[in-house]
Amino acid sequence: MDNGLRHKTIYQTLKQLESFKNSGLPILTIQLTSSGKKSPPLKIFLAQLHSLSKKLNKEETKIFKNDLKKIENYIMESLNTRGSKSIVFFTAGKHFFYTLNLEFYLPPACKVSNSPWVSDILKGIKKHTKYLILLADREKARLFTVHLGNVEEHKDIFGIYVPQTVKQINKAWAREDKILRHIEDHLNRHLKAITKSTSEFTKDKNIHFIIIGGHKTMFEKIKNHLPKKLQDKIVGSFVSELNIPIHDIFLKAQKVIEKKSR
Known part of the structure; x- marks a missing residue:
């Protein structure tokens, strides 16, 4: 399962797991995690898996022998692990095998129950916050709301093209200040379009913080045009082209979040 745009959201997986509540089956839940700032290497998760599996009693070890091997092979x-802090496995022999990649820390755990053990996940979801990524250059902007590692909503803004230079049409254009005013006028209209769309896009959304990305020359201009309530939510920025894959945008935003949390 990818860590950026997942084929199944966390909520979809949790809903599927709910159907196994009090199933009568012995279900093994394994939480593997890292408290480091970067995504952990696979060997960390493997060592943690081997350590946690020792908590199983003799009978449980026998029941889940193949499940533990399946988890090891999956790892x-x-x-x-890109963008992930925790990986959770839910397994019950041939009956089912589910995984969840999470961008927040969970304590390492090994639980056997008749239901999938999701207590720590639900607590983490309550603490985890939704945020906005605002990307912009001189031609367009892109908006993304991100929650629990998933891009929930996305909007492209095709603004007014802002020229770097203006060709001389006649002698009146020869004065540099007129050329600059022409460029500045295009830029201001572009920024107003971004501001209007951003305000509409974030309305009634519980956005906790904002990350600005795109061309560096646009960062301060965008910040100064946004309403103060949105300005106050900006926590950082990253340089990027706008046409890169969404997953790469998400990873760049994650680096800003990691730096912010240090």
Whole structure:
């Protein structure tokens, strides 16, 4: 499961797991995690898995022998830890096998129950906050709301093209101040369009903080044009082109968040 735009959201997976509540089946839940600032190497998760599996009693070890091997194989062959702080496995033999990649810390845990053990996940979801990524250059802007590692909503803003220079049409354009005023006028209209769309996009959304990305020359200009209530939510920025994959944008934003939390 990718850490950026997942095929299944956390909520969809939790809803599926809910159908196994009090199932009568012995269900193994394994939480692997890292408290470091960067995504941990696979060997950290493998060592943690081996350590946690020792908490199982003799009978449980026998029941979940194949499940533990399946988890180990998944870590070595399929797991992508980019942008993740915790990985949770839910398994019950041939009946089901679910994984959740989470961008927040969970304590390491090994639980056997008749229900998937999701207590720590639910607590983490309550603490985790929704945020906005605002990308902009001189031609357009892109808005994303991100929650629990998933891009929930996305909007592209095609503003007014802002020229770097203006060709001389006649002698009246020869004066540099007129050329600059022409460029500045285009830029201000572009910034107003971004501000209006951002205000509309964030209305009635519980946005806790904002990260600005895109071309560095736009950062201060955007900040100064946004309403104060949105200005106050800006926590950082990153340089990027606007046409890169959403997952790469998400990872750049994660670096800003990690730096902010130090």
